[in-house]
Amino acid sequence: xxxxxVTGLTVGIRHSPLDILRDVEFSVERGEVVGLVGESGSGKTxxxxxxxxxxxxxxxxxxxxxxxxGTEYVDQExxxxxxxxxxxxxxxxxxxxxxxxxxxxxxxISRVLELNQDLHRGAAREEAIGMLARVGIPGAxxxxxxxxxxxxxxxCQRVMIAMALACKPEVLIADEPTxxxxxxxxxxxxxxxxxxxxxxxxxVLFITxxxxxxxxxxxxxxxLYGGQVMEQGSLRALFTEPRHPYTRFLFEAxxxxxxxxxxxxxxxxxxxxxxxGHRCPSAHPACVExxxxxxxxxxxxxxxxxxxxxxxxGVVDGSA
Amino acid sequence: MALLEIRGLxxxxxxxxxxxxxxxxxxxxLERGETVGLVGESGCGKTxxGRILVGLTTPTxxxxxxxxxxxxxxxxxxxxxxxxxxxxxxxxxxLNRRMKVSTTLAEPLHLLAKADDETIKDRIDETLRLVGLxxxxxDRRPRQMSGGxxxxxxxxxxxxxxxxxxxxxxxxxxxxxxxxxxxxxxxRSIQEQRDVSYLFISHDLSTVRRIADRVAVMYxxxxxxxxxTEQIFEDPRHPYTKALLSAVPTMDLxxxxxxxILPGETPSPSELPGGCSFQDRCPLVxxxxxxxxxxxxxxxxxxxxxxxxxxxxxxxxxxx
Numbered sequence: 001x002x003x004x005x006v007t008g009l010t011v012g013i014r015h016s017p018l019d020i021l022r023d024v025e026f027s028v029e030r031g032e033v034v035g036l037v038g039e040s041g042s043g044k045t046x047x048x049x050x051x052x053x054x055x056x057x058x059x060x061x062x063x064x065x066x067x068x069x070g071t072e073y074v075d076q077e078x079x080x081x082x083x084x085x086x087x088x089x090x091x092x093x094x095x096x097x098x099x100x101x102x103x104x105x106x107x108x109i110s111r112v113l114e115l116n117q118d119l120h121r122g123a124a125r126e127e128a129i130g131m132l133a134r135v136g137i138p139g140a141x142x143x144x145x146x147x148x149x150x151x152x153x154x155x156c157q158r159v160m161i162a163m164a165l166a167c168k169p170e171v172l173i174a175d176e177p178t179x180x181x182x183x184x185x186x187x188x189x190x191x192x193x194x195x196x197x198x199x200x201x202x203x204v205l206f207i208t209x210x211x212x213x214x215x216x217x218x219x220x221x222x223x224l225y226g227g228q229v230m231e232q233g234s235l236r237a238l239f240t241e242p243r244h245p246y247t248r249f250l251f252e253a254x255x256x257x258x259x260x261x262x263x264x265x266x267x268x269x270x271x272x273x274x275x276x277g278h279r280c281p282s283a284h285p286a287c288v289e290x291x292x293x294x295x296x297x298x299x300x301x302x303x304x305x306x307x308x309x310x311x312x313x314g315v316v317d318g319s320a
Numbered sequence: 321m322a323l324l325e326i327r328g329l330x331x332x333x334x335x336x337x338x339x340x341x342x343x344x345x346x347x348x349x350l351e352r353g354e355t356v357g358l359v360g361e362s363g364c365g366k367t368x369x370g371r372i373l374v375g376l377t378t379p380t381x382x383x384x385x386x387x388x389x390x391x392x393x394x395x396x397x398x399x400x401x402x403x404x405x406x407x408x409x410x411x412x413x414x415l416n417r418r419m420k421v422s423t424t425l426a427e428p429l430h431l432l433a434k435a436d437d438e439t440i441k442d443r444i445d446e447t448l449r450l451v452g453l454x455x456x457x458x459d460r461r462p463r464q465m466s467g468g469x470x471x472x473x474x475x476x477x478x479x480x481x482x483x484x485x486x487x488x489x490x491x492x493x494x495x496x497x498x499x500x501x502x503x504x505x506x507x508r509s510i511q512e513q514r515d516v517s518y519l520f521i522s523h524d525l526s527t528v529r530r531i532a533d534r535v536a537v538m539y540x541x542x543x544x545x546x547x548x549t550e551q552i553f554e555d556p557r558h559p560y561t562k563a564l565l566s567a568v569p570t571m572d573l574x575x576x577x578x579x580x581i582l583p584g585e586t587p588s589p590s591e592l593p594g595g596c597s598f599q600d601r602c603p604l605v606x607x608x609x610x611x612x613x614x615x616x617x618x619x620x621x622x623x624x625x626x627x628x629x630x631x632x633x634x635x636x637x638x639x640x
Binding site for chain 2: 138183185191209214215217235240254
């Protein structure tokens with residue numbers, strides 16, 4: 001049993017047949033960092049909001065299951081995700097926008113402690129300063145009295161991490177936590193997240209579009225495109241032997257200029273079949289159906305009919 | 321003599337205690353048909369430098385010689401404006417969203433070249449082809465195009481008056497990886513056809529590596545290192561350049577280089593310490609760095625470094 005288990009997650013626009021996420025599944029083990037990677041519009045942020053129960057108005061969870069330590073958090077009747085009461089917390093891409101601009105940062109953290117840990121105000125304040133020191137903020141007592149606009153982006157992200165940790169979460173969702181930061185600050189934040197995972201055994205869902213950051217941080221990876229899981233598996237399997245045409249395309253785009261027949265057409269959410277179909281160099285008639293995820297190696301799955309064909313044809317290709 | 325020579329350029333915003341020195345004594349050359357990558361983290365003054373070149377910001381002090389002609393105070397002359405153009409980071413914000421592409425592209429010719437309608441039409445068609453779009457785009461407005469297409473239009477707008485220099489300020493930062501590669505390839509092919517010079521401003525080192533002939537690294541308003549591109553990436557000399565390069569996450573799983581984590585953050589430009597501005601984060605800092613401002617010294621052919629600890633033409637060792 002995994003720490004976080006997400007299966008069959010389907011999210012759509014209310015009163016419309018369009019699905020933004022289709023049958024998305026992944027899992028996170030204790031003390032593990034799992035990457036969710038994709039380009040803009042791939043649904044990576046929507047997936048994190050769905051499992052946090054934070055979907056914006058007009059967007060509904062159609063089906064799926066979110067389990068933490070075996071406990072189901074999707075209420076099957078209302079289709080809502082129950083409050084995870086600090087079991088799962090999230091840090092966002094723009095830390096300054098996620099903090100309350102009118103409240104001192106120390107108070108923002110101590111309120112979380114009052115609510116989640118049942119501490120009274122004085123003890124919560126002390127604990128908040130302790131948390132700030134723990135995420136590597138020098139002069140924590142002074143910073144606790146600052147407002148978000150008085151702190152740099154890197155500092156604000158540390159405050160967000162401190163606040164997320166104040167709940168002692170089982171699972172931490174980090175949605176592009178360093179995209180708005182400079183690389184030297186990004187290196188500091190990566191170090192901090194790794195340190196916390198080692199210390200507390202928290203499982204991290206790490207969302208990014210940066211394949212370098214994935215290679216640096218993650219143990220396992222799920223690749224999303226158009227709200228579908230294209231490929232998932234261990235970091236090494238995915239990076240050394242990418243099997244799905246989209247994953248290969250993504251890697252090539254980093255290395256050199258890729259010449260795809262169709263560029264920038266974006267995602268067609270009305271498609272019933274594979275959403276990469278219209279950009280795919282190996283598309284064929286079967287791709288109007290939705291390809292299932294199939295095993296292509298140890299801890300390595302890919303959603304493409306190419307693999308299915310190879311399997312039914314009796315050919316065990318490549319990775320076996 | 322270089323096409324563009326910048327000598328001792330300063331720009332300070334504000335006065336007195338709150339004064340922010342954004343550019344503090346920059347010397348830089350740009351040859352015809354050359355691409356110089358200007359790299360640095362947020363707040364290092366790279367954008368201000370670019371804006372000074374196109375005349376959007378007036379320098380506080382210093383000299384700019386463009387094609388043998390001093391530019392001081394004459395940046396607004398139409399003929400000079402025509403020859404130095406700029407592309408901005410967010411195409412959606414830098415294009416007039418009420419204008420059709422045809423109007424957007426005709427405007428610089430009306431204003432700067434005083435061309436007749438026939439010439440304008442030819443030039444627009446030619447430029448549109450150059451950026452890889454067809455005449456079907458002429459009637460579109462920005463919202464009817466993808467981010468990559470918008471950026472192509474922004475590039476076309478800069479190229480339409482046939483400039484000698486294009487300042488590109490983070491032209492690919494807001495684009496997806498797969499689109500980014502295409503834009504870089506496009507810029508290179510345009511350069512081959514038009515012999516135009518680029519000042520490519522970016523915080524993204526891997527993109528700069530793919531396009532620049534030479535790279536200048538900025539930190540707090542000063543160029544701290546300048547060298548041919550491959551030399552910067554293979555053999556960085558300045559401690560800041562080393563840390564910056566080591567902080568970039570790589571996709572190579574087997575070559576996990578040791579990251580240099582710089583302590584602290586970039587100090588505020590309005591509260592600079594005396595001496596070297598990198599002193600508080602530098603692993604090689606010694607007494608002299610706190611007393612004296614190092615100057616950009618030539619250490620090898622085509623290489624300049626601003627650090628007391630870097631000896632000319634010898635491997636780096638901390639000076640005593």
